[in-house]
Amino acid sequence: MRNRTIYLLLLPGALFLTIFMVIPILLTIGSTFFNEGSFSFEGYLHYFQDKYFIGILLTTLRVSLVTTFICILLGFPVAYYISKVGTRTKVLLLLLSIFPLLTSSVVRSFSWMIIIGKNGVLNKLLLSIGLIEEPLNILYTPTAIIIGLVHLFLPLIIITLIGVLENMDEDLLTAAESLGASRLGVFAKVVLPLSMPGLVIGSILVFVGSFTAYTTPALLGGKQRVISTFLYQNATTLNDWHTAAIVATIMIVITLLVTIIMNQIAYKINPKG
Amino acid sequence: MALFTLENISVAYNKQNILQDFNLEIEEGKFVSLLGPSGCGKTTTLRLIAGFLESNNGKFLYKGKDYTKVPVNKRNFGFVFQNYALFPHLTIFDNVAFGLRLRKASKSEIEKRVASVLEIVNLRGFEKRYPKELSGGQRQRVAIARALVIEPDLLLFDEPLSNLDANLRENMRIEIRRIQQELGITTVYVSHDQEECFAISDQVAIMNKGIIEQLSDPATIYNYPKTKFVADFIGFKNFIDFEDQTIHENEIELTKSGYTFIVQKNKENSDTDKKVGAIRPDNLVIRPIQGPVTSTKNALPGKVKIRTYLGRSYQYIVETPIGDFTVNQEMLVPYQVGEEIILEFPANNMVLVK
Numbered sequence: 001m002r003n004r005t006i007y008l009l010l011l012p013g014a015l016f017l018t019i020f021m022v023i024p025i026l027l028t029i030g031s032t033f034f035n036e037g038s039f040s041f042e043g044y045l046h047y048f049q050d051k052y053f054i055g056i057l058l059t060t061l062r063v064s065l066v067t068t069f070i071c072i073l074l075g076f077p078v079a080y081y082i083s084k085v086g087t088r089t090k091v092l093l094l095l096l097s098i099f100p101l102l103t104s105s106v107v108r109s110f111s112w113m114i115i116i117g118k119n120g121v122l123n124k125l126l127l128s129i130g131l132i133e134e135p136l137n138i139l140y141t142p143t144a145i146i147i148g149l150v151h152l153f154l155p156l157i158i159i160t161l162i163g164v165l166e167n168m169d170e171d172l173l174t175a176a177e178s179l180g181a182s183r184l185g186v187f188a189k190v191v192l193p194l195s196m197p198g199l200v201i202g203s204i205l206v207f208v209g210s211f212t213a214y215t216t217p218a219l220l221g222g223k224q225r226v227i228s229t230f231l232y233q234n235a236t237t238l239n240d241w242h243t244a245a246i247v248a249t250i251m252i253v254i255t256l257l258v259t260i261i262m263n264q265i266a267y268k269i270n271p272k273g
Numbered sequence: 274m275a276l277f278t279l280e281n282i283s284v285a286y287n288k289q290n291i292l293q294d295f296n297l298e299i300e301e302g303k304f305v306s307l308l309g310p311s312g313c314g315k316t317t318t319l320r321l322i323a324g325f326l327e328s329n330n331g332k333f334l335y336k337g338k339d340y341t342k343v344p345v346n347k348r349n350f351g352f353v354f355q356n357y358a359l360f361p362h363l364t365i366f367d368n369v370a371f372g373l374r375l376r377k378a379s380k381s382e383i384e385k386r387v388a389s390v391l392e393i394v395n396l397r398g399f400e401k402r403y404p405k406e407l408s409g410g411q412r413q414r415v416a417i418a419r420a421l422v423i424e425p426d427l428l429l430f431d432e433p434l435s436n437l438d439a440n441l442r443e444n445m446r447i448e449i450r451r452i453q454q455e456l457g458i459t460t461v462y463v464s465h466d467q468e469e470c471f472a473i474s475d476q477v478a479i480m481n482k483g484i485i486e487q488l489s490d491p492a493t494i495y496n497y498p499k500t501k502f503v504a505d506f507i508g509f510k511n512f513i514d515f516e517d518q519t520i521h522e523n524e525i526e527l528t529k530s531g532y533t534f535i536v537q538k539n540k541e542n543s544d545t546d547k548k549v550g551a552i553r554p555d556n557l558v559i560r561p562i563q564g565p566v567t568s569t570k571n572a573l574p575g576k577v578k579i580r581t582y583l584g585r586s587y588q589y590i591v592e593t594p595i596g597d598f599t600v601n602q603e604m605l606v607p608y609q610v611g612e613e614i615i616l617e618f619p620a621n622n623m624v625l626v627k
């Protein structure tokens with residue numbers, strides 16, 4: 001009896017999600033298969049033949065994957081370090097590392113504009129020490145978007161990795177070493193596989209976040225469209241809701257696909273994870 | 274000849290010295306235990322030998338070569354951890370094969386050696402399981418197999434049985450001893466369990482606060498502890514700090530508060546700075562006061578203060594003019610609390626310690 005009543009606790013949340021999320025999503029997806037009242041795939045066919053759209057899709061994918069990869073590379077050493085220090089330092093470092101999440105995307109993006117703009121701090125510095133002759137064109141390119149997204153999402157990877165690294169038994173690393181593993185070997189054969197659960201969750205968060213981010217690419221990307229700014233343009237500027245729904249469905253499907261693929265890779269590396 | 278030697282080793286945590294001027298010499302093929310109370314530095318010593326820790330000064334010599342700075346992964350020592358430290362993401366086969374793969378052994382060789390070492394620890398057929406799917410005893414045997422398979426030059430155990438229940442512990446220690454003798458690997462074994470160390474070792478080192486108080490074979494330690502700490506640790510509960518000592522040809526005469534004690538002389542106790550008498554509760558004898566007076570030596574008048582029933586015997590706390598003594602005595606009709614008695618110290622059961 002108790003078991004059954006406990007499900008009642010789920011009811012408010014489930015109801016809310018169904019009414020405001022599941023049903024709208026299903027309606028949106030459903031609507032994409034109807035063109036002027038009859039069932040068709042025409043909308044999708046149209047998009048997958050459109051070079052402009054494919055270009056935006058690939059850029060978005062590339063930006064998201066590169067962002068995820070850089071976040072992992074930068075986040076791992078930081079997380080490892082934080083997981084090893086004493087409690088008081090740890091709290092401080094954790095607060096510092098999640099700080100980017102606590103500031104507004106608009107403010108953050110404008111700061112980057114000041115830094116990487118054509119007459120920005122970075123270019124001035126590089127020009128003055130003579131490292132470059134012409135100012136670098138970083139702002140309003142995919143690189144600028146990646147810089148902004150890495151800044152935004154690095155904390156997510158760090159936090160999820162600290163979770164797994166903190167719980168890793170130190171003796172496992174010592175054991176591997178005593179069996180003959182070098183530092184690098186210990187990392188590749190023990191630390192990395194055992195970090196997989198956190199790494200996958202962190203990577204999915206970063207990837208999905210980057211893939212769907214709006215403010216950062218809108219401000220730092222300039223004319224360079226990504227899929228969410230393209231979606232917004234169709235929906236509000238062009239008032240083409242049918243197209244917007246199709247793009248939204250494509251986003252959902254790709255997000256799901258990438259999540260599944262990442263899980264598969266993780267399972268390959270650590271089947272017990 | 275010594276296989277390895279620790280010379281004047283010091284280890285400190287947070288500026289606090291755990292080992293200081295520590296010396297230890299272990300012979301090839303021997304099974305040596307480090308025994309001592311919790312916190313006395315046993316694990317620290319073992320980790321130092323393994324190379325997990327660095328000493329601040331001193332030397333670690335292995336086969337005459339200076340190993341002090343040789344890193345862990347170049348030492349080829351097998352280490353068995355208290356909590357097993359099996360890799361949770363690898364199968365039993367892969368756990369055991371871990372060290373062989375790092376040594377770039379061929380696939381067929383790996384299969385052969387893993388199979389043979391799993392045979393030794395009685396775990397054939399468990400290759401495909403994961404550590405989570407095994408019992409504590411089985412996990413410990415995997416840990417031993419993983420350390421054995423690399424054919425280590427030295428095998429190190431840190432309280433490997435302390436997470437197992439009593440029955441299993443006894444079986445496992447017999448098994449560990451059998452494997453060690455079969456393969457003839459020099460072994461250092463850490464434990465705080467006296468019986469376990471005595472049962473399993475060629476030599477036992479009793480440790481106290483970062484120093485070795487005595488290193489001998491189990492029987493010598495059991496019968497002739499050298500220091501008060503060792504005697505106390507292995508169950509000599511009663512001590513007398515003597516004031517005076519005269520060494521005769523066959524015996525040693527000692528006095529305390531006017532009472533005289535005779536201790537038989539042997540090669541272990543002719544040391545003149547050993548002036549503390551130690552005797553086990555089992556070896557003290559309580560006699561009724563009205564019995565015939567045999568000797569005034571090795572005897573004290575006393576009164577029973579506390580009596581505890583232990584099943585096989587009674588335990589008494591006896592009050593005497595030179596302090597309280599603990600006595601275990603088997604008897605049908607016990608002495609009463611408050612009863613006046615004579616407490617005897619048989620001359621051949623008292624040992625002298627520092």
Ligand SMILES: Nc1ncnc2c1ncn2[C@@H]1O[C@H](COP(=O)(O)OP(=O)(O)O)[C@@H](O)[C@H]1O
Pocket residue numbers: 286287291309310311312313314315316317318
């Ligand atoms: N990593 C460490 N940091 C600080 N102190 C430690 C550390 N490891 C052990 N100690 C201290 O060193 C002493 C000896 O520890 P250890 O060698 O583990 O003892 P044993 O194994 O005999 O129980 C203890 O007092 C313990 O508190």
Ligand SMILES: [Mg+2]
Pocket residue numbers: 315316317432
């Ligand atoms: Mg210990």
